[in-house]
Amino acid sequence: MMSSFxxxxxxxxxxxxxxxxxxxxxxxxxxxxxxxxxxxxxxPTYAVTLMGKYLTYALLALAVDxxxxxxxxxxxxxxxxxxxxxxxxxxxxxxQIGTRGVYGDPILPDFMVFLNWQDLPWYWYGFDMFxxxxxxxxxxxxLLAFIFGWFAFRSRVTGVYLSIITQALTYALLxxxxxxxxxxxxxxxxxxxxxxxxxxxxxxxxxAGLFAASGLALVLCFLICRSITRSKLGKxxxxxxxxxxxxxxxxxxxxxxxxxxxxxxxxxAGIAGALYVPQVGIINPGEFAPANSIEVVIWVAVGGRxxxxxAVLGAVLVNFAKTWFTAALPDIWLFAxxxxxxxxxxxxxxxxxxxxxDGWTALRQRRISSDFGEGSGDPPxxxxxxxxxxxxxxxxxxxxxxxxxxxxxxxx
Amino acid sequence: xxxxxxxxxxxxxxVAFDGFKALNELSLTVAPGEMRAIIGPNGAGKTTMMDVITxxxxxxSGEVFFNGAIDLTGEDEASIAELGIGRKFQKPTVFExxxxxxxxxxxxxAPRGPFATLFHVITGGEKTRINQLLDLIRLGDKRSExxxxxxxxxxxxxxxxxxxxxxxxxxxxxxxxxxxxxxETAETAELLKDIAKDHSVVVVEHDMVFVRALGVKVTxxxxxxxxxxxxxxxxxxxxxxVEVYLGR
Numbered sequence: 001m002m003s004s005f006x007x008x009x010x011x012x013x014x015x016x017x018x019x020x021x022x023x024x025x026x027x028x029x030x031x032x033x034x035x036x037x038x039x040x041x042x043x044p045t046y047a048v049t050l051m052g053k054y055l056t057y058a059l060l061a062l063a064v065d066x067x068x069x070x071x072x073x074x075x076x077x078x079x080x081x082x083x084x085x086x087x088x089x090x091x092x093x094x095x096q097i098g099t100r101g102v103y104g105d106p107i108l109p110d111f112m113v114f115l116n117w118q119d120l121p122w123y124w125y126g127f128d129m130f131x132x133x134x135x136x137x138x139x140x141x142x143l144l145a146f147i148f149g150w151f152a153f154r155s156r157v158t159g160v161y162l163s164i165i166t167q168a169l170t171y172a173l174l175x176x177x178x179x180x181x182x183x184x185x186x187x188x189x190x191x192x193x194x195x196x197x198x199x200x201x202x203x204x205x206x207x208a209g210l211f212a213a214s215g216l217a218l219v220l221c222f223l224i225c226r227s228i229t230r231s232k233l234g235k236x237x238x239x240x241x242x243x244x245x246x247x248x249x250x251x252x253x254x255x256x257x258x259x260x261x262x263x264x265x266x267x268x269a270g271i272a273g274a275l276y277v278p279q280v281g282i283i284n285p286g287e288f289a290p291a292n293s294i295e296v297v298i299w300v301a302v303g304g305r306x307x308x309x310x311a312v313l314g315a316v317l318v319n320f321a322k323t324w325f326t327a328a329l330p331d332i333w334l335f336a337x338x339x340x341x342x343x344x345x346x347x348x349x350x351x352x353x354x355x356x357x358d359g360w361t362a363l364r365q366r367r368i369s370s371d372f373g374e375g376s377g378d379p380p381x382x383x384x385x386x387x388x389x390x391x392x393x394x395x396x397x398x399x400x401x402x403x404x405x406x407x408x409x410x411x412x
Numbered sequence: 413x414x415x416x417x418x419x420x421x422x423x424x425x426x427v428a429f430d431g432f433k434a435l436n437e438l439s440l441t442v443a444p445g446e447m448r449a450i451i452g453p454n455g456a457g458k459t460t461m462m463d464v465i466t467x468x469x470x471x472x473s474g475e476v477f478f479n480g481a482i483d484l485t486g487e488d489e490a491s492i493a494e495l496g497i498g499r500k501f502q503k504p505t506v507f508e509x510x511x512x513x514x515x516x517x518x519x520x521x522a523p524r525g526p527f528a529t530l531f532h533v534i535t536g537g538e539k540t541r542i543n544q545l546l547d548l549i550r551l552g553d554k555r556s557e558x559x560x561x562x563x564x565x566x567x568x569x570x571x572x573x574x575x576x577x578x579x580x581x582x583x584x585x586x587x588x589x590x591x592x593x594x595x596e597t598a599e600t601a602e603l604l605k606d607i608a609k610d611h612s613v614v615v616v617e618h619d620m621v622f623v624r625a626l627g628v629k630v631t632x633x634x635x636x637x638x639x640x641x642x643x644x645x646x647x648x649x650x651x652x653x654v655e656v657y658l659g660r
Contacts, residue, residue, distance in 0.1 A: 004533050005530070005531055228530065231529065231530050231531070231532065232518075232532040232534075233529040233530040233532075235514055235517070236518060236526075236529055239507045239510065242510075243505055243506075243507055243508075245468075245489070246505045246507070247518075248488075248489040248490050248493070249466060249489055249493055249498075250524075250574070250578065251491075252490060252524050253490040253524065256525065257526050260526045
């Protein structure tokens with residue numbers, strides 16, 4: 001049962017992705033640690049950290065693609081789950097500082113001493129242990145998503161209304177975390193981290209390790225997402241996206257399906273946040289900003305909704321562009337981002353990956369029909385999509401039949 | 413017929429939308445194994461009746477029982493579907509970005525929970541069943557085609573196939589012949605008669621030729637309640653029915 005579940009994730013496309021990821025995970029840290037600095041192949045530490053950050057963004061985009069691309073839930077609040085995962089990790093890192101803080105208090109983080117707090121609030125208990133913090137990275141976003149989803153999906157809130165509520169959720173959290181009384185460092189957030197699991201957080205080796213961990217987390221979540229989307233459950237998700245009430249009349253309890261992917265997606269976003277924080281060295285309420293969540297949706301749209309690989313590609317490409325623009329032409333970055341979104345919506349509605357894979361299929365079909373035109377005597381090949389194939393989306397389908405095909409629709 | 417021996421039992425069902433009475437004290441009984449045609453002019457309450465039976469709309473008053481004992485008014489769409497009531501919509505509704513095969517696989521009677529479907533591996537028995545259905549609805553050569561690329565008539569048939577895949581006790585079929593050619597309409601009538609051999613079927617239809625081809629008991633709805641019931645010839649002889657259909 002379990003093996004067939006995992007086996008399902010694999011095919012040529014997944015293989016290419018895994019090969020690229022394996023190369024990145026090995027080469028980038030190796031070129032940083034083992035190649036001498038004067039060599040042109042040396043990767044500086046700041047670049048390792050930057051790329052590690054992109055990988056965590058890619059994981060966040062993957063989580064959004066799972067709910068938006070496959071189930072039609074347009075979340076404009078995923079950055080909230082990302083930030084919560086980040087805060088859980090930040091709390092662990094704060095407790096690791098110990099007496100090395102400015103005020104030297106062995107238990108209380110600096111900002112609490114500054115606020116004249118005498119005792120550690122109860123919700124900070126346990127965060128001195130890594131396993132506990134790691135558990136919270138999954139549980140806190142997961143639980144919030146579960147409760148939120150339980151009410152929203154049971155009341156059949158869909159489409160743009162759901163999107164607006166998710167925005168409200170992340171905005172409410174933004175305001176709450178800004179308050180000093182909340183006990184999460186208020187405006188300044190959590191920062192000045194010293195070490196993680198006993199390793200110096202500034203050291204090159206730690207940076208390389210965090211990069212590799214981000215890459216591995218991305219690969220693992222990619223495989224999980226892919227196993228899900230290629231299972232019968234994945235087919236039900238697409239059915240919900242395309243015709244929700246029809247799915248109900250078939251006897252599927254749509255709210256349970258939505259709740260399942262929604263919660264899982266929030267936990268993945270939490271993992272992404274937890275890996276992001278030690279690499280950038282700070283977590284503050286700004287991460288909850290509604291604009292952040294919207295940016296994630298743009299990454300997914302650029303890469304290609306409902307493709308998984310596209311979400312990763314979109315996140316990395318857009319963030320490379322962002323890094324370049326904000327350094328070279330800082331004033332026009334937001335215009336460029338907005339323009340990109342308009343361009344993609346108008347000219348590449350399927351995103352980069354969707355468009356490329358359609359083009360490839362069309363090319364292949366043309367080759368098959370031209371072979372036939374030369375009089376091979378054999379009938380044209382059967383459509384390559386075998387009925388029993390587990391996949392549901394990007395399997396090649398004859399170009400002619402694809403013309404009127406329905407592709408992931410935006411949630412109303 | 414009493415409630416205990418009926419398959420579907422509606423008694424005094426009323427539904428009002430903003431004061432408009434879509435159903436007005438509607439009472440209707442369908443026996444196990446029966447095929448029933450429901451006709452009536454636009455706004456007679458045919459689709460609202462389907463909505464009430466399948467749990468989409470809650471009645472303001474009245475009783476709805478399935479299998480003599482199960483109260484449907486307290487159940488939602490998914491559990492009513494699980495109880496064995498399948499529905500085909502007026503406008504063909506299939507999953508357009510899925511293949512014909514996947515549409516049938518999703519409809520096939522199987523555990524419906526998320527974890528059951530997550531670890532589901534298609535069995536030989538299921539494949540055989542899907543192949544049988546593909547033959548029945550004559551879409552065998554379209555099995556790997558996306559449902560979006562089917563013609564209107566083919567979508568109607570696919571939806572009937574999905575209904576059969578659910579293996580319900582009662583099929584509610586809303587205007588199966590809408591938008592079909594004459595030949596397709598005749599074929600659809602034959603298909604439904606075939607299905608009625610081992611299922612109970614309620615067909616809502618406008619097309620009198622189609623209803624005649626079915627040759628079953630007819631219930632005429634008008635303004636949310638039953639106007640006449642009997643064979644097609646019997647109800648067409650009824651003056652009130654003629655009046656309603658031809659206008660006063």
